[in-house]
Amino acid sequence: MTEIFAPARLGPITLRNRVIKAATFEGRTPDALVTDDLIAFHREVAAGGVGMTTVAYCAVAPGGRTDRHQIWMRPEAVPGLRELTDAVHAEGAAASAQLGHAGPVANAASNRLPALAPSRMFSPLGMRPMRVPRIDEIAEVIAAHANAARLAEQSGFDAVEIHFGHNYLTSSFLSPLLNRRKDRYGGSPENRARLAREIALAVREAVGDRLAVIAKLNMEDGIRGGLTVPESLRVAAWLESDGALDALELTAGSSLLNPMLLFHGAAPRREFAKVLPTPARLGFRLMGRLFLKEYPYQEAYLLERAQQFRRELTMPLILLGGITNLDTMNRALAEGFDFVAMGRALLREPNLLRRIESDSATRSACVHCNECMPTIYTGTRCVYRLATPTT
Template sequence: MGWEYMFRPGSIGTLRIKNRIVMPAMSTNFASACGEPTPHLIAYYAARARGGTGLVIVENANVDYPLGSNGAVQLRIDHDRYIPGLYRLATAIRAEGAAAAIQINHAGGLARPERIEIMSVGPSALSWSEDRIPPRPLLPHEIEGIIDSYALAAVRAMRAGFDAVEIHGAHGYLIAQFLSPLTNHRSDGYGGSRENRWRFAIEIIRRVRKAVGPDFPILFRISGDEYLPGGRTIEETVELAPALAEAGADAIHVSAGTAANPEKQLEPISYPEAWRVDLAAAVKGGVDIPVIAVGVLRRPETVERVLADGKADFVAIGRGLIADPSWPEKAERGAVDEIKHCISCNRCTRRRVFDDLPISCSINPAVGREGEPLPKPASPKKIVIV
């Protein structure tokens, strides 16, 4: 089976990528308690690179501990001492033939005070849902410090051997909180007008670009539409996107939703395949930099059609690569029937979010055990499944 678009090389800034398949950042809870990459985490990402993915984006790393913390355990990139471990991770991914990026993030109001033992922060004292404690509004000098923390984190990513960095501006975290009219009611230069709500994101991109220089690729992830009454819409995102590119972003990765409606980013099985792709297509129509689409992209035929129709330049396959790390390799050699497809049961997410456990998969029992040898029976057996 031939694919005209999916396995065509592409570029993001100065970075040449062997195909158009991206693994998006997805938290695993495989990091150590102190924020280091563990052997399990490194083996997990190396397996996805070995399976033929063009660009592997490592899960979100915290730029500002403890205020920026997301989850029970999380990679950290807020100090130089994390560079050696991140170097081992980036090296393992690149050794398997993929380009390696890492997502940098600040949880803002999504940090849980009971975990970080301090009040969370945000643009305003507004949270995404009533069951969360509202964050403390950031002071101007604190905003400046967080912008610097992103720039320093990006430099660490570059020093650790990553090929690119992705700034997480989606899904309700701190940057998304500044972008949203629902969570940003500030009356200073970082809130009020639409342009003021955009300022925090744009200043972060500019500061990162200044820190890493002109040649290190910067990706920016954004929720194209929040799908909430009074929230940011795709129409606003289309107008924002050129400003992100002008600030220094080399690619825009278009997702959807916030913490108030997680089903828009981690869809149950009832959602149609590729439903988020039109958001990426809308953004792509207004910028001259690559756009990455994501969202329930299970079948190679669907990915090929998205690319062929010009709706995106790259396609991110998330839970599909958890279920089958060799999805790209199988598709490229025409073994489509061998792909183990994600069924959107969200077992991976439920374990991480609700139980603070490492992810697992109903389809792939090897998740988190990629570095372990498979057990061999002492003697051949016949197994009957009824």
């Protein structure tokens, strides 16, 4: 029917089509290990027709989780992850593990471990100062990414997606606002990009050409003094020249300071206030309007920014943000993007891609209310979803 449904190469692997289920933290790992619920979540999406589903979030270290319930990559996690990838493969899809270190976004109180930040910062999540890693500790973070990638390979994943976005640790190093270091990891754009480049190279060395390696890169942080598109373009060019990555997935926004730049649509302030613990709830009610800004929703809302990267780079790019129907997917391919990534639309309808393949006029039922966002604490889901068959 269209090129979007044709098989496509992503580095060393072939996907059955050009649609990737984007990383959306599932909130289904209460003991930081795979559950039947998590397996069922990804099996349903795979059965719904995507080329690849992304398991999020797989932290590279226990202190790199946003809270203690998230998976962190260790030998004990491998059997469950292998069961998950087997289930996805049985439905004809590939599986990707999103790897990263939450850094400033980590909840130190929940993890009972210090949160890391490139420079001195106070954590509103852990209500304590963050730890500024020494050079040797940065080396440990890089090695942890490589080790996590090896464990992902043992778990049967076809790809890994390294998280360089949303002011998680690597993204915070890229930010001139958050990174005020005076050593070789701070100051100039080249120095601030060093961590991202070294992690990408370490992951590639760990998995060779056996797995696809993707990086999720912020095009901009959307905050005054943060990473901008021109600087991100330089980072992307360096990553491309290093040759460690098979593709970049382009994103935007800061989980610390401006998360809605990634999502667009309604800002679910009241819903977030209901699920937060009492002290945080009060602060959120006072400051929530500043934290959760509103950006009007439109299809392919990150396309204009992403087009600048497409013009400058030759490597494969994945377009994210407002991909809900065949017209938008075809537009992305026509603009030179190699793959598209879908998130919220698949929370509402895991079988959406099958429906589009059967009827090109199909439109997503997602209304971009973003009320799925607060459900990360109880199992990420669309609060309006009706039970629908996946085939």
